[in-house]
Amino acid sequence: xxxxxxxxxxxxxxxxxxxxxxxxxxxxxxxxxxxxxxxxxxxxxxxxxxxxxxxxxxxxxxxxxxxxxxxxxxxxxxxxxxxxxxxxxxxxxxxxxxxxxxxxxxxxxxxxxxxxxxxxxxxxxxxxxxxxxxxxxxxxxxxxxxxxxxxxxxxxxxxxxxxxxxxxxxxxxxxxxxxxxxxxxxxxxxxxxxxxxxxxxxxxxxxxxxxxxxxxxxxxxxxxxxxxxxxxxxxxxxxxxxxxxxxxxxxxxxxxxxxxxxxxxxxxxxxxxxxxxxxxxxxxxxxxxxxxxxxxxxxxxxxxxxxxxxxxxxxxxxxxxxxxxxxxxxxxxxxxxxxxxxxxxxxxxxxxxxxxxxxxx
Amino acid sequence: xxxxxxxxxxxxxxxxxxxxxxxxxxxxxxxxxxxxxxxxxxxxxxxxxxxxxxxxxxxxxxxxxxxxxxxxxxxxxxxxxxxxxxxxxxxxxxxxxxxxxxxxxxxxxxxxxxxxxxxxxxxxxxxxxxxxxxxxxxxxxxxxxxxxxxxxxxxxxxxxxxxxxxxxxxxxxxxxxxxxxxxxxxxxxxxxxxxxxxxxxxxxxxxxxxxxxxxxxxxxxxxxxxxxxxxxxxxxxxxxxxxxxxxxxxxxxxxxxxxxxxxxxxxxxxxxxxxxxxxxxxxxxxxxxxxxxxxxxxxxxxxxxxxxxxxxxxxxxxxxxxxxxxxxxxxxxxxxxxxxxxxxxxxxxxxxxxxxxxxxx
Numbered sequence: 001x002x003x004x005x006x007x008x009x010x011x012x013x014x015x016x017x018x019x020x021x022x023x024x025x026x027x028x029x030x031x032x033x034x035x036x037x038x039x040x041x042x043x044x045x046x047x048x049x050x051x052x053x054x055x056x057x058x059x060x061x062x063x064x065x066x067x068x069x070x071x072x073x074x075x076x077x078x079x080x081x082x083x084x085x086x087x088x089x090x091x092x093x094x095x096x097x098x099x100x101x102x103x104x105x106x107x108x109x110x111x112x113x114x115x116x117x118x119x120x121x122x123x124x125x126x127x128x129x130x131x132x133x134x135x136x137x138x139x140x141x142x143x144x145x146x147x148x149x150x151x152x153x154x155x156x157x158x159x160x161x162x163x164x165x166x167x168x169x170x171x172x173x174x175x176x177x178x179x180x181x182x183x184x185x186x187x188x189x190x191x192x193x194x195x196x197x198x199x200x201x202x203x204x205x206x207x208x209x210x211x212x213x214x215x216x217x218x219x220x221x222x223x224x225x226x227x228x229x230x231x232x233x234x235x236x237x238x239x240x241x242x243x244x245x246x247x248x249x250x251x252x253x254x255x256x257x258x259x260x261x262x263x264x265x266x267x268x269x270x271x272x273x274x275x276x277x278x279x280x281x282x283x284x285x286x287x288x289x290x291x292x293x294x295x296x297x298x299x300x301x302x303x304x305x306x307x308x309x310x311x312x313x314x315x316x317x318x319x320x321x322x323x324x325x326x327x328x329x330x331x332x333x334x335x336x337x338x339x340x341x342x343x344x345x346x347x348x349x350x351x352x353x354x355x356x357x358x359x360x361x
Numbered sequence: 362x363x364x365x366x367x368x369x370x371x372x373x374x375x376x377x378x379x380x381x382x383x384x385x386x387x388x389x390x391x392x393x394x395x396x397x398x399x400x401x402x403x404x405x406x407x408x409x410x411x412x413x414x415x416x417x418x419x420x421x422x423x424x425x426x427x428x429x430x431x432x433x434x435x436x437x438x439x440x441x442x443x444x445x446x447x448x449x450x451x452x453x454x455x456x457x458x459x460x461x462x463x464x465x466x467x468x469x470x471x472x473x474x475x476x477x478x479x480x481x482x483x484x485x486x487x488x489x490x491x492x493x494x495x496x497x498x499x500x501x502x503x504x505x506x507x508x509x510x511x512x513x514x515x516x517x518x519x520x521x522x523x524x525x526x527x528x529x530x531x532x533x534x535x536x537x538x539x540x541x542x543x544x545x546x547x548x549x550x551x552x553x554x555x556x557x558x559x560x561x562x563x564x565x566x567x568x569x570x571x572x573x574x575x576x577x578x579x580x581x582x583x584x585x586x587x588x589x590x591x592x593x594x595x596x597x598x599x600x601x602x603x604x605x606x607x608x609x610x611x612x613x614x615x616x617x618x619x620x621x622x623x624x625x626x627x628x629x630x631x632x633x634x635x636x637x638x639x640x641x642x643x644x645x646x647x648x649x650x651x652x653x654x655x656x657x658x659x660x661x662x663x664x665x666x667x668x669x670x671x672x673x674x675x676x677x678x679x680x681x682x683x684x685x686x687x688x689x690x691x692x693x694x695x696x697x698x699x700x701x702x703x704x705x706x707x708x709x710x711x712x713x714x715x716x717x718x719x720x721x722x
Contacts, residue, residue, distance in 0.1 A: 002567055003389075003390045003393075003395055003592065004389065004390060004395050004396070005394075005395030007395075007400055009396075009401075009402045009404075011402075011599065012400055012401060012402060012599070012602060013400060014396075014400055015397065015399055015400050018390060020389055020397050020399070021389070023388065024388040024389060027385040027388065028364075028365065028380060028381055028385060029364045029365060030380070032364075032681075033366075034365050034366030034368075034681065034683070035365070035368050035370075035375075035683070036381050037367065037372065038373065038376055038377055038381070038560070038561035038607065039368055039374060039376050039561075040370075040373060041370045041371075041372075041373060041653075041684060042373060042562065045364050047503065049635075054387065062606055073596075074435035074436045074563065074601070075433075075436060075442075075584055076434045076598045076599055077598075078583065078584050078597070078598040079435075079584045079598075081582075081583075082582035082585065084581070086524040087396055103603065106583075108377065110582050110583065110584075113580055113581070113583075114582060146410055148686055162612060173378075193599060195599055195602075199399070200399035200400075200600045200602065200603050200605060201399075201403065201599045201600065201601055201603070202435065202563045202564075202601030202602070203563075204602075205450060211479075219445075219474055220474070221442075221443035221471050221474055221475060222439065222442075222443070222467075222474075223436055223439050223440045223442075223471075224443065224444050224470060236439070236657075237436075237437045237438075237440075238372065238373070238437050238554060238556055238562045239562065239563075240435070240562055240601065240603070240604070241373060241556075241561065241562045242561050242562070242563060242603060243601070243603070243604075245562055246399065319394065322394075322395070322396070323402065335714050346620075356433030
């Protein structure tokens with residue numbers, strides 16, 4: 001569409017153009033209500049249909065059975081770093097965490113600051129978090145195992161989830177939820193900030209298994225308890241209506257236009273393969289993640305020098321490609337290619353990479 | 362505008378039509394970025410301008426000096442019920458709360474569930490919260506005094522704020538912030554869910570005075586500490602970008618189209634006077650709030666019978682007026698007439714009220 005650029009931002013990130021167009025078209029009058037979606041009561045029938053449909057689509061897309069609840073919270077994954085141990089890690093017990101980078105480290109810190117006992121069962125810090133650990137030492141009797149399914153900053157992901165021998169798995173899936181099918185049965189809880197694969201910033205999807213709710217302590221403040229949100233169907237208080245509405249439309253696009261997570265994974269693999277091939281065939285680009293741990297969502301790479309990296313990002317912007325700078329904590333370059341990033345954008349990026357290497361190499 | 366109705370919802374509520382139109386116009390391409398506002402990085406220059414401008418407008422409109430910080434959080438006022446005592450009420454001290462209705466009661470409960478000591482310095486529960494107490498027994502040495510400046514459900518408001526003899530005043534101003542000027546100097550903290558006078562659901566404005574930050578305990582989870590948000594200028598983690606953007610535009614409308622809070626108050630008084638006059642001149646309608654405590658934002662009233670109330674709401678909807686049902690906990694009728702409700706909507710309501718009374722009375 002005229003004036004639109006190719007968006008490789010790590011989050012908030014690209015969203016499907018048909019979804020944006022639908023929102024724009026009905027922004028002054030949502031479903032004939034005579035009000036904007038931003039003005040509609042969260043207690044209205046029309047909003048109820050939105051939130052019910054969004055939750056139902058999460059359940060269908062992820063093939064969740066009725067033991068799972070889907071709720072929409074606020075505060076992003078960072079708030080979940082605090083809520084998970086507060087609700088699900090009883091005093092006197094421990095939880096296992098696998099440290100695969102910045103966000104996993106934060107999750108560990110937020111449990112420890114509450115005085116909770118964390119066993120770091122594995123870490124890839126020894127090689128700057130460039131891989132997913134294969135040797136994991138779970139401490140028996142843990143309350144849960146916490147992982148970060150995809151590491152946005154380091155460009156790694158769990159290709160297969162660890163076997164926890166029945167201990168509930170908990171995952172921050174902010175940056176790869178809905179990117180591929182997986183078996184949800186080992187998971188006690190999954191959380192994801194919306195602003196990568198689901199919608200805009202401002203909502204967090206939390207999927208929680210019924211048996212986990214029994215652990216929630218009675219005497220927590222209401223807004224810090226998962227049970228408050230499950231019992232009131234995400235409406236313990238006014239939810240972030242616009243963000244949930246947009247998530248609903250993105251999920252509808254994923255189900256009805258893409259055709260579900262099996263198709264989404266095929267497309268995501270094709271997109272990632274294109275970028276990794278551009279890296280691997282050249283002497284100019286170097287991928288920073290070890291090959292078997294490479295993320296399909298965030299492709300991290302270096303150029304021969306920092307000044308070339310700076311030039312690469314600058315010229316990309318001049319050519320209508322945004323968001324290619326690596327995270328400020330690690331430097332380098334990064335192309336985030338979430339579900340909504342079209343193949344056309346990836347092709348444009350790869351052409352640009354080839355051209356830039358040829359000119360500068 | 363064609364197809365739009367008169368919206369008297371209590372929140373989410375009516376928003377200024379020019380703001381909605383501006384958002385719609387640039388929804389696919391925010392300020393020439395080539396991206397939707399929902400796709401723009403929160404670390405970008407263009408979003409930085411949004412959040413800086415929004416905070417600056419809050420400061421200008423409320424005439425806050427540099428001792429006040431303005432930050433944007435998530436979780437609504439309900440989350441502040443928990444954060445306020447957690448951050449600002451040290452163990453071994455007490456805080457005074459004035460109980461003026463449903464939300465004030467919740468704020469008290471959320472402090473007590475943390476084991477904090479609350480002195481209920483006054484309550485209007487004896488007459489179903491239909492007034493703001495004048496006799497208030499503050500307990501000396503309190504950490505703060507908590508009030509609810511406007512009671513959305515009961516239709517009452519503090520016409521003047523209580524004299525706390527230097528103890529910091531804290532107010533939930535969710536339903537009347539920006540409706541009139543006031544002296545901010547007695548306030549240690551002000552919070553407001555956006556979805557009434559500020560914008561869409563999904564953001565909370567928190568105004569906190571510098572000296573209050575010194576009370577924040579070190580060992581709280583990061584997302585539960587005011588200092589996390591103040592130190593990172595609301596960007597400790599990804600903020601609710603769309604909601605903040607919309608708040609910025611509503612504040613711009615308030616400053617540049619309305620002309621500030623002095624003008625806003627005049628308009629709000631005119632609107633409220635019209636509805637209260639319609640009530641007071643009739644035998645048919647009965648206001649539920651005592652006159653000197655009447656809210657300018659939420660006008661609560663009863664009809665002679667519940668069946669007439671039901672009919673009143675139903676026929677109003679048929680005549681393009683939404684949201685007139687009272688809160689499910691109290692029944693009756695309620696017209697919420699926030700800043701963005703145009704005079705034209707209020708006039709249509711008053712005409713309808715007169716007509717309905719004439720037909721049914």
